[in-house]
Amino acid sequence: MTIDQAYEQQVKAFSLDVPQTYNFAQQVDDYATEHRDQLAVHWENEAGDVLQLTYGKLKAASNQWANALQKIGLTQGDRVIVLLPRSLEAYIVYLGLIKSGTVVMPGSEMLRPKDIEYRANHAGAKAVIAFGDITSEVDHVREQCPTLTTFVIVGSEKAGWTSYETLVADESTEYTAVETSSDEMAFLSYTSGTTGGPKGVIHTHAWPYAHQKISATYWFDVQPGEMAWATAGPGWAKWIWSPFVSILGKGGTAFVYAGRFNPETYLNLLAKHPIAVLCSTPTEYRLMAKVDNMERFKPRALRSACSAGEPLNREVIDAFQKHLGITVRDGYGQTENSLLVGNFVGLDVRPGSMGRPSPGVNVSIIDEDGKVVPNGTVGDIAVHKDAPILFQGYLNDEVRTARAFRGDWYVTGDQGKVDEDGYIWFEGRADDIIISSGYTIGPFEVEDALVQHPDVAECAAVASPDPDRGHIVKAFVVLKRPEQASDAKVKELQEHVKNLTAPYKYPRAIEFVESLPKTTSGKIRRVELRAAEKERSQ
Structure with a gap:
């Protein structure tokens, strides 16, 4: 057998x-x-x-x-x-x-x-x-x-x-x-x-x-x-x-x-x-x-x-x-x-x-x-x-x-997908949930914490491929005053998120951008940001 x-x-x-x-x-x-x-x-x-x-x-x-x-x-x-x-x-x-x-x-x-x-x-x-x-x-x-x-x-x-x-x-x-x-x-x-x-x-x-x-x-x-x-x-x-x-x-x-x-x-x-x-x-x-x-x-x-x-x-x-x-x-x-x-x-x-x-x-x-x-x-x-x-x-x-x-x-x-012998192979998330080091993180929780900072105009959090953690949380941030973008501001925003929600949810990477991709109705297209991160890692 x-x-x-x-x-x-x-x-x-x-x-x-x-x-x-x-x-x-x-x-x-x-x-x-x-x-x-x-x-x-x-x-x-x-x-x-x-x-x-x-x-x-x-x-x-x-x-x-x-x-x-x-x-x-x-x-x-x-x-x-x-x-x-x-x-x-x-x-x-x-x-x-x-x-x-x-x-x-x-x-x-x-x-x-x-x-x-x-x-x-x-x-x-x-x-x-x-x-x-x-x-x-x-x-x-x-x-x-x-x-x-x-x-x-x-x-x-x-x-x-x-x-x-x-x-x-x-x-x-x-x-x-x-x-x-x-x-x-x-x-x-x-x-x-x-x-x-x-x-x-x-x-x-x-x-x-x-x-x-x-x-x-x-x-x-x-x-x-x-x-x-x-x-x-x-x-x-x-x-x-x-x-x-x-x-x-x-x-x-x-x-x-x-x-x-x-x-x-x-x-x-x-x-x-x-x-x-x-x-x-x-x-x-x-x-x-x-x-x-x-x-x-x-x-x-x-x-x-x-x-x-x-x-x-x-x-x-x-x-x-x-x-x-x-x-x-x-x-x-x-x-x-x-x-x-x-x-x-x-x-x-x-x-x-x-x-x-x-x-x-x-x-x-x-x-x-x-x-x-x-x-x-x-x-x-x-x-x-x-x-x-x-x-x-x-x-x-x-x-x-x-x-x-x-x-x-x-x-x-x-x-x-399933192969001919019944084994299932993972292809990726179908939604915006982020899984990092086994933690399940909703982008809303990260974004909600970030926008409470007085310098943040809007933001989006997505999964970014990482060799050790599988993925990390990466946040794309639009600042009210773009000239404030700096490494010091990154650390400040990271600490801000840690203080508002469980520390494992904080964005390990932050990229400052002028705008976020959106649908015609104004909804942020996280899928576009996520795809760009995946392509960048390859």
Whole structure:
């Protein structure tokens, strides 16, 4: 039997029977009951400090937190913004919220006051759980967020905030998870759009169930008891995907590194620890592949590696195979779904290809009429509305939800083509969304920040090709006084954007122009600017 035939059999045999009630945290608790002493989370920082949680302690700590939630009046269905860094507490807090039936709203520690205010008011959030540094960002806007009534600080104490450590100190370690319906909201993640504010993506309790059965099983591939390192940080949908659901749901040990990215440090950690599975971003893989004498680093236990966030270069895949003997398997998904397409375990990897559709997920290339196009034809990458991993719509936004679908298909916004063997190849974005180092950035958010600077008349932000990050944000800026154009003005505008919105959104390149290309109706033609950047890079 060929590899392709094995894949076809796998797809045909796949079935998913989602129970009527399901709670991911209860599943983890059940595993913990049988494996109390197994390591669940290993955390370390740049200084070499180490903290660990066994499954038994993780269950007990998340039970204490769930009991504390009742005491402070948070109940099933309440929406809670979580702003935590890579930490043991992130795992405890997420599990406690899920088992209590409250809705988790993941948020990056890089969010700025404007970002927090938008999410809180759009979702009607009732509480914020945050670590020390970011509480100041919340304090700037808490008076503008009338639904926020509960503020919990993790790791320190502060006036106006309730200490997490004090809350859980005397709570019982026994707790029975709330019975949650599979179609009940569990996660509310925000993702950038081409216009307007970020979209609130609704995922139900059925989503982690389906994700485990598909992505965690056929792509991520951690086995019970194995240590796995997924480098995504809390606050992103990808953290829920891999570091959280895929590892704990499969009985693995989550390796957490709370330090700045450095390619040699990452390679050293793989040599030091028994990490069997690595899931990193293309940018991180690209920079690791550039390390001199990469073969010096001999991974202690690495047997499997995967990547997601943006297309992975063939050169990177070749470097890891040549120097470390590991084939990095690319995958493709979005906040709105899970893994849609992947180079699955046991499937022939075709460098440069996304891979093949996930078992149980109907992914096709369609045209503007919603019809599947022939092999080799470029079209829109779309997933059928019946896919078990698909989101349940955008919160309070019927218009943008409807716009995301074309007939029976959810349209991802990316374009691609299918070869004669069913492998899908990425061709580019069909819209103006910018993906840089795995971050999804809407041009509107960058432009909105820039035009708030008194010297900016108008601007446009687009994706510009970059060898390390895939793409960077580039802004074309028309100044009110063109003579002000200078390197100093570039730095001033960059800092201005960093202060108004999450720093990863700032334009790494700024070009001052006299005017912007527009349609006859006055709409900026970002597509023209984007095409010029692509041509310039070739």
